[in-house]
Amino acid sequence: MRDFWIIVQQTFMSKVKTKPFIITSIVMILAVFVMANLSKIVDTFSNMGGDTANELVVVMADDTLYQTLVEQVKDKDIEIKRSEKSNEALIKEVKDEKIEAFATITVDENDMIAVTYQTNKMMDDNAVVLEEALNVIQTAKQTEKLSLTPAEVQTLFTPIAFDEKNISTSVKSDEELGQASVLVYILTFLIYMTVIMYSGMIMTDVANEKSSRVMEILISSVSPVKHMFAKVFGMGLLGMMQMSVLGIAAYIAFTTNKSVGTIGELFKFDNVSPMTLVYCVIFFILGYFLYAMLAALLGSIISRTEDASQMMMPMTILIVIAFIITMSGLGNPELAYIKWASYFPFFTPLVMFLRVGLLDLPVWEPLLAIAIMVVTIGLLGWIGARVYRGGVLMYGPSRSLKDIKKAIQLGKE
Template sequence: MSKFWIVLLHTYRNKIKSKPFIISTAITMVLIFTIANINHIAKLFGNDVPDKIGVIDESGVFYPLLQEQVKPLKEDITLVSVSDEKTAEVNVSKGKHEGYLIIKQSSEGLPEGIFKAEDVTKQSSIDDIQNALQQVKNMVSVESLGLSTAEVEKMYAPVGFEKVSLLESAKSEEEANQVYVLVYVLLLFIYMSVMMYGTMIATEVATEKSSRVMEILISSVSPVKQMFGKIFGIVLVAFTQLTVFAGSVYTALQLNESISGKDSMLDILNLGSIPLSLYIYAALYFLLGFFMFATLFAMLGSLINRVEEVNSLLTPLIMVIVGAFMIAIYGRENPESAVVTIASYFPLFTPMIMLLRVGMTDLPFWEILLSFGILLASISIFATIGARVYRGGVLLYGGSPSLKLIKQALLMSKEEKKIEG
């Protein structure tokens, strides 16, 4: 057992001390803080001067009303009255105004607008101006109809509409939205973790094999201990890095809250109201799924002669992971469909798709237990086969990487066992 821990700790220490690990972790942390606080960063480097929009009011009555509607947007838009279109064009060409609006009066006495700019596709204020003018039109229409304020409020009041679930176990709409967000964050988390760290495991094995270090290691440590030592070593690396990322996300969101004075995304989602059981299931599906895929990645890595060949041999397994993620996306709107249900019992799809079903539907407990049983049985089978393939695969050199090498690796593993026996 001591040799297993030596391999595990050696793998862990080498990875967390490596420059690629440190640089990638630092860059990701910077990206997290940047994305979480992009609105504040944009203000620091951007131009806080509001867009100036020229207005030519041919009707002579709508400009003051438009100004009232634009007041809430005063930090983003400033309206400037312009006497004629020629002057407005000169102001735009000189960069004084972003564009100009011509307001006309229709035959019904309602406002109509024409917005002109050097390139209207690059003007972010057009929608705000259009919405403000729409409000002016609504006001004029209401006034012409002689409606009172109470009548207008009654007309625009939202319709009474209540949603009632007949099942007592059904989630409320708010709970469903919270679970929906959490489930998809966790699905993306599982997907990215398996893709990133699974490839790291395969690359680690391939690197040692290509440098012929493996031949030295085999003489002192059994291939099975090497394989699981590396897997658990990378698992520790993954947990270390993911813990740093999770802490960065939390700190970045709290920083955004303290700067803006508004509730952070964590407060808005109110994740504390989500049942603890969902977090427990998510952790179990992640751990079991990660270990299952890690075993497969290590097995395939042992068949590779050069690091450059990693991607070509891992492609089929990566496509399976992508397929599971795509089915999970489809299951967003159809979590109880036959396709999603059947796919959730396929071992390589179970971690992601079963998590989706657990979060989005009310599953019987026996189905959840069955999914864990399938994962545990699959891990046992994959670990047994993977250990044998690893034992023989690390001694295979020459030839292009192919899944056919699995058979050769198993045969070599049997021969090696006979020699040891």
């Protein structure tokens, strides 16, 4: 057992001290704090141009309408500037980036307002502000024309009383559903990132040890099976540490920043069932070990780091499919294909947690999925031990997954 923990420690320490790991961790933590302070950062960059007003050039003949429009947008971050230049001259100014946009506003014989808005930006917030303001003005002009009182106008725009009640026994409350959706997003991206990052690290680590012939020294003092499980466990501890640091950073960033508002509220899981949080941890850990076992198995039959990307492809395809299924099921997790996919062990960590988070499932469903995953992990461990025993002694280019059979045969000798 002492040999096992020595390899675990060596695996953990050899990675945690590397520059890529440290830089990746710092970048991830900075990304969290940037997200938490995104509104402040955007405001800062928006104000870097000085105190220049946000101007919108308009061409219009109606003086009354112009005054009404200026009054309508006085509380908005926009200044209406009237121009008498020709359409061609203003288009040239837009192209020369002297102005960002201009609007030509006309009123027909029926007092209906028409606007032609020309801009050099793909998305222009001023266009939205202008449209809303002119809609309000036109509504007021038409109601006055029809001699309607303010109360009658309010009646026209009063929405119907629509109370939706879901009587399904599997649907959770709106509060829990909203927070659980955020939790599903977080777990989905964490597992996706973990599988891609740490499984690849396990595979390349084994390949590096084989290519440098270190593996031959290691397996002379410790069994290949013990070496495989120590690698998986050591890399798992590394991943748990990095994700814990990231989680603590996220908690600090969003709870200490009072300006995050709605975003900060999304990261509060006070309405989420405690069992949902427990399932989150279980599926994350089982998902890691499932793909880590597969990575160690595949990594043992390659002896060059150049072959790692080829062997990673099947795992990448599996996790990408699981990711796509999960994202497609966020709108309706009760679809039949979502249900059946949640029991396929390589999809279970993402898809079953989607169902657990968004639906009130019977206890036996997530427990059955967990049991299937545990059995699959055990099966992969058993097969992996046999492949690893012979695979660590195989050298030369890896041609395909057919090398697994060769590794098993070599391990029997």
